[in-house]
Structure formats: structure tokens, C-alpha cells
Amino acid sequence: MKKIVTGVFLLNLLAACASDELPTEEATAAVAEDTAVMEVAPPQRATEIAPQIAPERAIESIIEPAAEPATAELFEPISPNAAMVDPLDDPNSMLAKRSVFHSFNSDAVQSESTAIVQAHAKYLADNPERKVRLEGNTDERGSSEYNLALGQRRANGIKKMLILGGADANQVEAVSFGEEKPKATAHNESAWSQNRRTDIVYRAK
Amino acid sequence: MASIIFSINNLIHCPLVGRSWALLILLSTAFPAQAILTIEIIGSGENQIPIAVVPFAGDAVLAKDVSKVVATDLQRSGLFQLIDPAGKAPKEPKDIVYADWPGVDNLVIGSVQALSNGRVEVKVRLLDMNKKSELLAQAVSARKDQLRAISHRVADLIYEKLTGDAGVFGTRIAYINRQGKANRLVVADSDGFGEQAVLAINQPILSPAWSPDGSHLAYVTLETGHAVVYAQSLYTNQRIVLANFSGSNSAPAWSPDGKHLALVLTRDGSSQIYLVRSNGSELRRLTFGGSIDTEPNFSPDGQHLLFTSDRGGSAQVYRMSVNGGPAQRLTFEGGSNFSPRYSPDGKSFVFSHQSGGRFYVAVHDFESKQMQLLTEGGWEKKPSFSPNGKLVLYSSEAKLRGILATVSSDGRVKQRMFPQSGDIREPIWGPFLRK
Numbered sequence: 001m002k003k004i005v006t007g008v009f010l011l012n013l014l015a016a017c018a019s020d021e022l023p024t025e026e027a028t029a030a031v032a033e034d035t036a037v038m039e040v041a042p043p044q045r046a047t048e049i050a051p052q053i054a055p056e057r058a059i060e061s062i063i064e065p066a067a068e069p070a071t072a073e074l075f076e077p078i079s080p081n082a083a084m085v086d087p088l089d090d091p092n093s094m095l096a097k098r099s100v101f102h103s104f105n106s107d108a109v110q111s112e113s114t115a116i117v118q119a120h121a122k123y124l125a126d127n128p129e130r131k132v133r134l135e136g137n138t139d140e141r142g143s144s145e146y147n148l149a150l151g152q153r154r155a156n157g158i159k160k161m162l163i164l165g166g167a168d169a170n171q172v173e174a175v176s177f178g179e180e181k182p183k184a185t186a187h188n189e190s191a192w193s194q195n196r197r198t199d200i201v202y203r204a205k
Numbered sequence: 206m207a208s209i210i211f212s213i214n215n216l217i218h219c220p221l222v223g224r225s226w227a228l229l230i231l232l233s234t235a236f237p238a239q240a241i242l243t244i245e246i247i248g249s250g251e252n253q254i255p256i257a258v259v260p261f262a263g264d265a266v267l268a269k270d271v272s273k274v275v276a277t278d279l280q281r282s283g284l285f286q287l288i289d290p291a292g293k294a295p296k297e298p299k300d301i302v303y304a305d306w307p308g309v310d311n312l313v314i315g316s317v318q319a320l321s322n323g324r325v326e327v328k329v330r331l332l333d334m335n336k337k338s339e340l341l342a343q344a345v346s347a348r349k350d351q352l353r354a355i356s357h358r359v360a361d362l363i364y365e366k367l368t369g370d371a372g373v374f375g376t377r378i379a380y381i382n383r384q385g386k387a388n389r390l391v392v393a394d395s396d397g398f399g400e401q402a403v404l405a406i407n408q409p410i411l412s413p414a415w416s417p418d419g420s421h422l423a424y425v426t427l428e429t430g431h432a433v434v435y436a437q438s439l440y441t442n443q444r445i446v447l448a449n450f451s452g453s454n455s456a457p458a459w460s461p462d463g464k465h466l467a468l469v470l471t472r473d474g475s476s477q478i479y480l481v482r483s484n485g486s487e488l489r490r491l492t493f494g495g496s497i498d499t500e501p502n503f504s505p506d507g508q509h510l511l512f513t514s515d516r517g518g519s520a521q522v523y524r525m526s527v528n529g530g531p532a533q534r535l536t537f538e539g540g541s542n543f544s545p546r547y548s549p550d551g552k553s554f555v556f557s558h559q560s561g562g563r564f565y566v567a568v569h570d571f572e573s574k575q576m577q578l579l580t581e582g583g584w585e586k587k588p589s590f591s592p593n594g595k596l597v598l599y600s601s602e603a604k605l606r607g608i609l610a611t612v613s614s615d616g617r618v619k620q621r622m623f624p625q626s627g628d629i630r631e632p633i634w635g636p637f638l639r640k
Contacts, residue, residue, distance in 0.1 A: 002437070143557060152452055
């Protein structure tokens with residue numbers, strides 16, 4: 001349990017990065033801070049994750065840790081009968097939410113989405129036979145190739161958060177649809193914000 | 206009179222030309238396809254050549270089509286001012302009354318004949334009306350269902366004679382036609398007609414890339430649930446998987462000798478550029494970073510790659526050796542710059558320039574290091590040069606539809622081609638099929 005709690009703590013740190021700004025060159029250069037943060041993690045996880053975390057997120061997480069302690073309720077049964085039914089099927093569960101939203105040109109997760117990722121991480125840790133596919137999507141600005149890369153970066157980022165939260169790497173596949181499968185097709189921010197999204201798709205049992 | 210009539214058989218002996226006919230015939234049996242509905246031409250070149258195309262003689266039905274394609278090709282290049290023959294119809298040079306054609310520098314006359322072996326022969330003559338001399342006399346023939354290809358060839362002969370540049374009317378383009386979930390990878394004449402779908406699936410297709418000999422298209426689809434790179438023969442429709450690693454496999458580009466492709470993989474983490482042989486073997490990584498590196502494009506001499514990277518904080522165009530190593534940033538203006546593609550002479554590259562929420566087609570000159578905008582901006586993406594470097598093809602948007610557009614490399618003449626249905630995405634101009 002200690003391991004999971006540590007993981008969730010780190011997940012909060014990492015996820016508290018709902019940046020509206022593009023990554024800057026200064027942030028990219030600041031590798032030292034990134035390493036420092038990652039040393040909090042258990043050693044084997046740190047080596048796994050450290051090289052792949054975008055530095056600017058780590059910096060922001062130091063300055064602005066997650067306000068919402070979303071961990072407590074995760075360790076409580078959802079209802080007295082919850083043990084009997086798969087919480088994935090409970091429409092009132094956090095697990096019913098399967099989409100995580102991102103800022104422009106960023107793989108940062110918007111703060112309200114953090115708890116969703118945490119809930120899925122916990123579920124995957126508790127149900128090691130379950131597998132998910134993370135489908136990264138982008139808005140239509142940029143080229144199709146760049147957006148495919150950006151969508152993959154987003155899905156990869158969620159994958160790391162899930163692993164940090166206790167899921168096993170083998171339970172999680174990260175792919176990208178880029179700008180190719182938009183939920184909304186208009187050329188405006190309302191449509192774009194819906195399309196900057198990573199979907200969490202559970203494989204059939 | 207120095208009248209030289211070549212037989213098409215002489216042309217066909219050139220192996221590449223022979224293959225191009227074979228290709229067109231194969232494609233015509235693949236999938237039915239819709240046509241481009243309308244073409245709009247905006248602007249004109251600085252010094253237009255006044256030319257009259259007399260309706261071709263011979264088989265009336267065939268001749269009407271040939272005359273129309275030849276005249277339209279010349280007009281949409283922006284280099285010619287088409288003058289109405291106004292009913293005058295000389296069939297042979299001896300019929301021409303030169304005084305009847307004031308202000309006309311060049312006259313095209315010709316005839317179309319259906320041959321007994323199922324082929325069609327077009328004879329064309331080009332006359333210099335000032336010197337009263339014949340500049341060109343040639344015959345072109347092919348199967349009857351290749352009438353458009355013959356007509357484009359005739360237009361290319363005229364264009365080449367009068368401008369000194371290789372004509373591109375007979376070259377082809379590829380693009381994606383998307384309608385809802387239905388995606389078709391389409392090969393068409395450079396004017397958007399003669400569409401043939403080489404792949405039709407209900408999953409996204411993107412990033413088509415011509416092999417330098419025009420025999421294959423590499424592309425990416427999501428048909429297996431993630432991005433996979435394929436190469437498909439346009440002769441046999443057989444395709445091979447070039448890259449299918451975990452994550453996304455994308456952005457294929459052929460080397461000028463056709464032996465290698467550059468592509469982008471995420472199998473080792475972020476999107477990085479790799480080289481692979483054209484059979485999918487001998488994968489070699491070229492970039493080593495945590496940023497996005499994508500959209501590689503080979504220089505015509507095969508020594509350099511342009512690519513898009515966000516290593517500096519936003520998407521910008523970089524250049525590096527084809528062996529990897531340090532990269533030089535080439536674009537600095539506006540918000541972001543991406544989708545670079547070299548000009549055929551390697552002296553410039555065309556790219557997408559994003560500024561203030563608009564996307565422009567822009568060209569960067571290596572010598573002056575200056576950026577020039579070729580369009581007014583809008584939803585304009587994926588520019589690529591015609592193989593003679595005189596035109597740039599790109600995707601645009603009009604009437605809420607994705608359309609094809611071209612602009613002359615000096616920015617003066619623009620053309621918009623509207624599809625009959627769906628959206629056009631990811632156009633790319635194919636190579637010359639003959640040298």
C-alpha cells in the first residue's frame with residue numbers, strides 16, 4: 001500500500017501542470033530540477049520514468065502542487081455492494097470518465113482530469129488482468145504528422161501517470177490518432193478543446 | 206518544310222514512358238472514382254504568351270476533348286493568354302492566313318484520329334505566327350481510354366517548346382479524399398481529373414509520399430488501430446509494411462535514389478527520425494532527443510534532410526545531414542513553421558507558415574535566407590513543388606470543404622480545384638515519369 005500511496009502522491013505532482021503556455025526553451029533546458037523531483041520516487045520507478053518526463057511539467061509541479069487531495073476516496077469502497085460489481089460499470093464512479101483533456105500543443109493534463117487518471121491507475125493496480133489502450137488526439141492546427149506525434153506524446157504521458165499510480169506497463173498501450181478522428185469538426189477553440197484529448201479505452205475482458 | 210512526325214512507338218520505347226501507360230491502365234481498373242467538379246484560375250503571369258488553340262480536326266467527339274484539355278492546361282499555367290480562334294479553323298499550315306491572327310504569337314493546330322487497333326493518334330503542330338514558321342510537329346498515340354494522358358502530353362510539348370521548361374501537365378498528384386469515415390488514397394492527373402483510388406478504407410489515411418520513379422506510394426493508415434507505414438506498388442497494388450512498431454509509425458519520405466525512406470517512429474520514446482531500406486530492413490535511428498522530430502524530407506542530392514521539430518519550444522523547420530548529427534534551425538518567423546519540402550533544384554523549400562491563427566504557404570530561399578509568402582493565408586497546408594519547380598500544390602479550404610489548390614512559384618497565378626464530394630487532404634505532386 002505504501003508504494004501505491006507514494007505513487008499517487010507523485011501522480012498529483014506530475015499532473016498539476018495544466019499549463020496554458022507552450023513549453024519554453026528555458027524550461028526545456030532545466031533538466032536538473034526534473035531529476036531532483038524524480039528522486040522522491042522509489043528507485044526502480046525513478047529510473048524507469050525520469051528520462052521521459054517533460055522537464056517543464058516537473059518544474060510547474062514544484063511551484064504549484066495539486067490542490068485537490070483526490071486520493072482518500074479511492075481507497076474506500078464506492079458502496080457496500082461495490083465489491084460485488086465491477087466499479088468500471090458504475091456510472092457514478094470516477095472510472096466512468098474515460099477522457100482526459102490537454103492544453104494546446106501540450107501533453108499536460110488539465111487539473112480536473114488528474115483524479116480521473118488516478119482512479120484508473122488504482123483500478124488497473126487492483127485488477128492486473130485488465131488492459132487499457134490510451135488513444136491520444138489533437139486539434140487540427142499543425143500538420144497531420146506533427147499532430148500524430150503530439151497525440152502519441154499525450155498518450156505516452158498518461159501511460160506514465162498510470163504506471164506511476166500503480167498500473168503495470170504491460171496493462172497499458174499508448175497510441176495516437178493525431179488530428180484524424182476529431183470529436184468536433186469546427187475551426188474554433190470550442191471544437192479544438194474537445195479534440196485535445198486522450199481516451200482511456202478498456203480492452204474486453 | 207521541316208515537318209517531323211514521330212510515332213508514339215518511338216516514345217514508348219523509352220522504358221519509363223512505357224511504364225507510365227501501364228500504370229494508368231492498371232489504375233483505371235482498380236476502383237471507380239469521382240472527378241474534380243470545377244477549376245478556378247485566379248491571376249496571371251507577368252508576360253503571358255498570346256496563343257490560340259484551334260479546335261482539333263478529325264474525329265469530332267475525341268477532338269473536342271483533346272482541344273479542351275490542351276487549352277485548359279496552357280491556361281492554368283498562367284503563362285499563356287488564350288485567344289479565341291473565333292471560328293477560324295485551319296487544318297494544315299498551308300491553310301493559315303497569317304493576317305487573320307493579329308496579336309497571336311503562337312498557333313496550335315492538330316487532328317485526332319481513332320486508329321483501327323483501338324488506339325488514338327493526335328497530331329499537333331505549333332506555329333510561330335511572327336516568323337511564320339513551324340516550331341513543332343509531332344504525333345502522340347495511346348489507347349483510347351488514355352485520351353486525357355495524350356492531351357496532357359501534347360500540352361507539355363507546347364509548353365516545353367515555348368518556355369524552355371519541362372512541362373508537368375502529364376505528371377500526376379496523389380491526395381486523400383475523406384468523406385465521413387471513408388478514406389480514399391487517390392492518384393489523379395495534375396489537373397485533378399482522371400482520379401483513381403488506389404486504396405479505399407474506413408480508417409484515416411495520411412502522409413502519401415511518391416517514390417522517385419513514380420512506381421510506389423508510401424503512406425500511413427490507422428486501419429490496425431495505430432499508425433503503420435506502408436509502401437504500395439501502383440502497378441500491382443501489392444503493398445508491404447515498412448514500419449509497424451508499438452506507438453506511432455509515420456511521415457515516410459523517399460530518398461532521391463529510391464533505396465531508402467526516412468520515417469518517424471515512437472518505439473524508443475518520443476517521435477524520432479529513422480532511416481530504413483525500401484524493403485523495410487536495416488532500420489537506423491538518426492535523431493536522439495526527447496522532442497518531436499517529424500516530417501523528414503530529402504534534399505534532391507540526397508545529402509540532407511529537412512524536418513520539423515519542437516526542440517526550440519514550437520514547431521520549426523531544421524536541416525541536418527542524412528547521416529544525422531547536429532541540426533540547424535532554418536525558420537524563425539511567426540508562430541510555427543512546418544511541413545518542409547525541397548524545391549527540385551534544392552535552392553529553396555516550401556513549407557507551412559502559421560501566424561495569427563492563419564496558415565500560409567511560404568517559401569524559404571537558402572541563399573537569401575528570406576521567407577516569402579505565396580498565399581494570402583487561411584487553412585492552407587501541405588505544400589509541395591511540381592517536378593519542374595514552377596508550381597506549388599497545397600490543400601486549402603473553401604465553402605467549408607477541403608480542396609486542392611496550386612500557386613505559381615512566383616505567387617502570381619492561383620488555381621483552386623473543388624472535389625465533387627468529401628474533403629481533399631494531404632496532396633503531393635508526383636515525379637516526372639520520363640527523363
